[in-house]
Amino acid sequence: MVSKCQGNYPQQRDEAAGETLLELINAEPGEKGEAVVLAGEAVVDTWPGGITLSCKTEAVQTVQETM
Numbered sequence: 001m002v003s004k005c006q007g008n009y010p011q012q013r014d015e016a017a018g019e020t021l022l023e024l025i026n027a028e029p030g031e032k033g034e035a036v037v038l039a040g041e042a043v044v045d046t047w048p049g050g051i052t053l054s055c056k057t058e059a060v061q062t063v064q065e066t067m
Contacts, residue, residue, distance in 0.1 A: 017046060018055030025062050036066045 021039045028035050040063040
């Protein structure tokens with residue numbers, strides 16, 4: 001899977017965090033929509049500075065589509 005979660009971050013922690021969120025969304029563990037909601041909450045908790053803007057955008061779009 002090619003991800004939109006690539007940025008120019010020296011330690012790439014933002015990128016790694018974003019990749020983890022997308023993996024959670026794509027794995028869809030638990031009840032339907034539960035992973036998306038958890039990922040959305042993680043975005044709220046980590047933004048700004050914890051994930052890249054493209055990851056935030058992708059996660060928010062997924063949450064909106066789930067709703």
